[in-house]
Amino acid sequence: MFDALIRFIRDEYRTDAPIPLHAPQFPGREREYLLETIESTFVSSVGAFVDRFEHDMAAYTGAPRAVATVNGTAALHVALMLAGVRAGDLVVTQPLTFVATCNAIAYCGAEPVFVDVDRHTMGLSPAALQTWLEEHAALDDAGSCRLRRDGRAVRACLPMHTFGHPADLDGLVEVCARWRLPLVEDAAESLGSLYHGRHTGTFGQLGTLSFNGNKIITTGGGGMVLADEALGTRAKYLTTTAKRPHPYEFIHDEVGYNYRLPNLNAALGCAQLEQLDGFVAAKRALAERYAALLAGSGLQFVREPAGCRSNYWLNAVICDGHAERDALLAATNERGVMTRPIWQLMNRLPAYAHCLHGDLSVAQWLEARVVNLPSSVPAGAA
Numbered sequence: 001m002f003d004a005l006i007r008f009i010r011d012e013y014r015t016d017a018p019i020p021l022h023a024p025q026f027p028g029r030e031r032e033y034l035l036e037t038i039e040s041t042f043v044s045s046v047g048a049f050v051d052r053f054e055h056d057m058a059a060y061t062g063a064p065r066a067v068a069t070v071n072g073t074a075a076l077h078v079a080l081m082l083a084g085v086r087a088g089d090l091v092v093t094q095p096l097t098f099v100a101t102c103n104a105i106a107y108c109g110a111e112p113v114f115v116d117v118d119r120h121t122m123g124l125s126p127a128a129l130q131t132w133l134e135e136h137a138a139l140d141d142a143g144s145c146r147l148r149r150d151g152r153a154v155r156a157c158l159p160m161h162t163f164g165h166p167a168d169l170d171g172l173v174e175v176c177a178r179w180r181l182p183l184v185e186d187a188a189e190s191l192g193s194l195y196h197g198r199h200t201g202t203f204g205q206l207g208t209l210s211f212n213g214n215k216i217i218t219t220g221g222g223g224m225v226l227a228d229e230a231l232g233t234r235a236k237y238l239t240t241t242a243k244r245p246h247p248y249e250f251i252h253d254e255v256g257y258n259y260r261l262p263n264l265n266a267a268l269g270c271a272q273l274e275q276l277d278g279f280v281a282a283k284r285a286l287a288e289r290y291a292a293l294l295a296g297s298g299l300q301f302v303r304e305p306a307g308c309r310s311n312y313w314l315n316a317v318i319c320d321g322h323a324e325r326d327a328l329l330a331a332t333n334e335r336g337v338m339t340r341p342i343w344q345l346m347n348r349l350p351a352y353a354h355c356l357h358g359d360l361s362v363a364q365w366l367e368a369r370v371v372n373l374p375s376s377v378p379a380g381a382a
């Protein structure tokens with residue numbers, strides 16, 4: 001099976017050179033917009049492409065506001081602050097994610113609480129969330145969710161749409177409403193993915209995107225906060241040094257952040273966004289071919305959850321067990337086809353090992369078995 005898989009991947013990418021997990025593509029107006037930026041001299045924190053990128057992304061996702069940031073981690077940091085997360089608070093998230101999710105919680109002085117994921121979505125499980133809250137939390141007289149043991153505030157819930165596959169958003173929205181928890185979606189991996197026809201990142205109070213070099217579209221580095229009008233205005237203000245508008249005076253009335261996306265990066269983003277629908281279609285077609293190849297093999301190809309249209313950002317298989325996982329990783333990487341295991345669970349990392357967690361048996365089961373396969377848009381397919 002491994003031989004057939006390696007042959008398939010080499011045929012898809014039509015190369016004998018090493019094949020990365022995810023490489024960016026620039027088939028559109030990227031060069032034109034970048035050149036325009038340089039010729040205008042507006043390469044930095046002010047420029048027309050930033051406004052246009054924000055406007056185009058709001059229109060694409062259906063979010064009332066989209067605010068560009070210097071990277072996805074900064075977007076998460078600001079989104080959590082706007083959700084009310086403060087030092088000493090707890091934020092419920094999943095252990096199966098990229099470390100940026102937890103780091104943004106730590107930047108607020110808060111701590112993650114790890115709750116298990118669903119076997120099928122690989123995102124935060126509403127049932128596990130409800131169970132953990134029932135066992136450990138209660139609503140106080142003011143209606144705030146607090147840890148029963150010491151009264152610490154559970155201030156937000158931060159699910160992540162793993163590899164682009166939407167988490168069970170109806171379930172999460174319901175449990176969060178019951179416990180008065182602001183929902184913030186880490187949609188860094190799922191731009192272009194739909195849950196019941198609506199874009200991920202628009203179901204919570206706030207959502208965040210990333211345009212890092214390995215994401216479905218890239219600005220080199222960059223991110224976005226998706227929000228309603230009021231929170232979007234706050235996000236813009238906080239990410240641009242908390243400056244009140246004035247023609248020449250410097251009026252900064254609270255601690256602000258220099259989290260602005262440079263115009264140069266936004267220019268790349270505008271051109272990439274024009275390609276997004278093509279990328280999603282090409283990646284979905286690639287996923288179908290992987291699924292057909294692997295049907296009936298020992299490797300179980302990860303499909304999109306029912307009722308969703310996934311962007312299939314990273315394709316993944318579930319191996320029989322740890323031994324097969326290791327054999328697949330070795331066979332492919334030795335032959336220049338890059339594959340990777342899923343992240344080590346966050347509760348095992350030194351910075352987060354002391355954090356509270358519920359039963360994590362599904363996350364542990366996936367951790368031992370999931371391998372990502374090359375997922376770039378095949379050349380000429382965009």
Ligand SMILES: *Cc1c(COP(=O)(O)O)cnc(C)c1O
Pocket residue numbers: 071072073074097098100101160186188189210211212222223
């Ligand atoms: C990529 C990513 C981010 C943000 O990463 P940046 O490199 O800061 O843009 C956040 N969360 C997840 C799950 C990611 O995959």
